[in-house]
Amino acid sequence: QKEVEQNSGPLSVPEGAIASLNCTYSDRGSQSFFWYRQYSGKSPELIMFIYSNGDKEDGRFTAQLNKASQYVSLLIRDSQPSDSATYLCAVRDPGRRALTFGSGTRLQVQP
Amino acid sequence: DTEVTQTPKHLVMGMTNKKSLKCEQHMGHRAMYWYKQKAKKPPELMFVYSYEKLSINESVPSRFSPECPNSSLLNLHLHALQPEDSALYLCASSQDASGSQSQTSEQYFGPGTRLTVT
Numbered sequence: 001q002k003e004v005e006q007n008s009g010p011l012s013v014p015e016g017a018i019a020s021l022n023c024t025y026s027d028r029g030s031q032s033f034f035w036y037r038q039y040s041g042k043s044p045e046l047i048m049f050i051y052s053n054g055d056k057e058d059g060r061f062t063a064q065l066n067k068a069s070q071y072v073s074l075l076i077r078d079s080q081p082s083d084s085a086t087y088l089c090a091v092r093d094p095g096r097r098a099l100t101f102g103s104g105t106r107l108q109v110q111p
Numbered sequence: 112d113t114e115v116t117q118t119p120k121h122l123v124m125g126m127t128n129k130k131s132l133k134c135e136q137h138m139g140h141r142a143m144y145w146y147k148q149k150a151k152k153p154p155e156l157m158f159v160y161s162y163e164k165l166s167i168n169e170s171v172p173s174r175f176s177p178e179c180p181n182s183s184l185l186n187l188h189l190h191a192l193q194p195e196d197s198a199l200y201l202c203a204s205s206q207d208a209s210g211s212q213s214q215t216s217e218q219y220f221g222p223g224t225r226l227t228v229t
Contacts, residue, residue, distance in 0.1 A: 032216050034217065034218070042222070042223075043199070043201055043220045043221060043222050043223045044154065044201070044220050045220070046217055046218070046219060088153055088154075092216055096167065097142050097144075097159050097161065097166070097167070097205065097207065097216070098156050098159065098167060098169075099154075099156070099218060101153035101154055102153065103152070103153055104153055
């Protein structure tokens with residue numbers, strides 16, 4: 001059973017702080033990793049994807065991947081109240097087009 | 112442009128009704144997906160189409176019937192649904208259709224159809 005684990009939260013951070021969201025996965029063969037942001041009542045929005053070990057930066061977002069530890073994280077710098085949402089980690093099943101999602105971490109950025 | 116459109120936005124149907132959900136993308140993507148999402152849960156994969164052919168059916172009940180008329184369109188036909196089928200139905204697409212771990216496997220979601228079965 002492929003698993004993607006996330007802490008459900010809520011993770012509460014003050015405005016301007018760095019929010020750190022974490023995700024672990026069970027299938028060592030996985031190679032594609034995605035972070036989606038989902039506001040309440042809306043659909044998931046792709047914000048980052050990463051395929052290689054190391055860091056990938058896009059604006060205020062940094063995705064980090066450590067395949068040896070089967071760990072992927074998302075850092076949000078200078079957090080804003082508008083970042084308050086549920087963040088879903090998704091891992092592509094090797095050899096299939098299917099994504100396995102974690103249960104999501106709810107982030108609250110306090111003004 | 113990474114837009115996937117879905118209609119209708121909201122749908123209320125009785126258990127004896129037949130209705131269809133529609134999804135469209137004009138990004139030239141060759142894989143399209145249906146997901147179901149219940150409140151406070153992650154999306155659950157239902158079906159995957161690749162090059163207009165059904166490639167994955169996650170043991171979905173036959174009261175859900177997918178159809179891919181062409182590479183830009185995806186339908187989900189609904190018949191004799193149960194109240195527990197009430198959920199947000201999400202369509203997604205991705206460029207990758209090979210099944211490989213290529214860098215074109217990002218999936219983009221449409222806004223979803225909020226379905227209520229009474």
